[in-house]
Amino acid sequence: MSETSSSLTLPDPAPQKTSFSGTLYRGNEGMWSWVLHRITGVAIYFFLLVHVLDTALIRVSPEAYNAVMATYKNPIMGLGETVLVGAVVLHALNGLRVIMVDVWPWATRNQRPLFWIVMGLVVVLMAYFVPNHLINVFSPMEGGH
């Protein structure tokens, strides 16, 4: 019995009550990090499949490529692109957090504040991207093409 007992010296961390308590997923930051990473990853994967195919039209003709790119310039697609970039930024920064948590004991102990640092950096980067992109999306199309 004694040789199989736990050799951990740290007490198990007590689950913290958060504003997420009572929702369908009962986990704290670590679980939300995992859920968001999966959802954003799947969304980005399916966009990637489409994006390689639309770019492949440069091999067909300039007209074919420009026709499919025109659909990306629609304002509704422009809002979708904003959400997509948000998913990419979140997946990227949370992925770096996952690597840090894996290899760096300090980050393992502080994975919870690191989740909120990731969220803060997503907000900062999107505060840079969103106005720039939406000004382009909602500017009148230049004529002459």
Place this chain on the structure above:
Amino acid sequence: MTATIENPNYAYPARSKRGPSFEKAGWIFMRASGVVLVVLIFGHLAYNLIWTPGGIHAIDFGFVGGKLADPFWQWWDVTMLWLAILHGSNGMRTIVNDYVHKPRIRQIALGAIAVAAVILILLGTLITFTFDPCPPTADPSLLPSFCADL
């Protein structure tokens, strides 16, 4: 009356055999490719959507043809293509293995992911290195500006 039972903690050892491990290689690949992809994709988004005047409205054959006439962007895009498809496909493989329990359906799903990955990597790589930014029969107003000098 004593019975010896094997240590229950070792019913499923983390490594059951020596030698190369596909899963471990995949784990390392996800992290290594992820770090490189952050640089490549953030650069891709910033250059195409923010730093190019007009952003999404400026993306047309002339813009992309001009970029892909430059070996720097050819290699940037092809590296991004390979790493993103492999990273995404391996992520989808993990999710299918987690949620699809019927062996037949799982095999079909994993096969579809693999086929899509191979086709898109081959298609994208071939196009990047074989396409002509100045097709001779095309409307000159749609082409990159340097085509006029040829």
